[in-house]
Amino acid sequence: MPTREEVYEKVKDTLIDALSLDDDEVTPEATLVGDLGAESIDFLDIVFRLEKNFDVKIPRGELFPENLASADSGYVADGKVTEEGVAMMREKMPHADIDAFADDPKVENIQDLFTVEMVVKFVESKLG
Template identity: 55%
Template sequence: MAATQEEVFGKVQEVLEDALGVDNDEVTMEAKLSDDLGAESIDYLDIAFRLEKAFDIKIEQTELMPEDVLNNGEYVQDGKVTDAGMDALRQRLPFADLSDFDGSRDVNAFRDVFTVEVLVKFVQAKLEAA
């Protein structure tokens, strides 16, 4: 049986508390991992490891953080994501809201698209596919 959004959120909340040392009430659906919860680059790897364990799923290296797109000369020019790159990112993270990011397209700002909600939906999609 598929897990409800609430069940997934509860576990994601625990994962983020452990990975980022934040309090339970800071982890809201809207919270941004970088800006609000202080996640740094290595934390995304840590979070991916912990999600795997918590939900018994397998997350490939570039599945959560699409570094292969963000470091691809075809999709990035002068530090900005191209139109083709935006399409690739939308395909990868269909549940992420990329409208703000579309404004700057700065590859270094891509982390800002990750909210707690994006993680929850990411996990739900993984669980449904399993």
């Protein structure tokens, strides 16, 4: 079982390849979309590379759930994710920092859940 540091370094390399980044752009706190410029299609590329680099299987929607809290999901009211929605996210994304999100559960904040740290935690859970 690799250490967290080893996992982090490999995740970092994966993101550098997938998003054509410079070495110093990747930090644990960096958000994939806001800070690292990932677009939706990059998520699939990242999943492919993680599977290959870590020799794990990542089922569809497990790392990056699709249509989280979309308008017709029933989990959104006034531009915010409802309490039930937050509970659903806790269940679906145990690797993400939902506590921080729950303080200000605006729909547009969902993408900030996708951080480098979140990917590292997810990979660790897969390896463990």
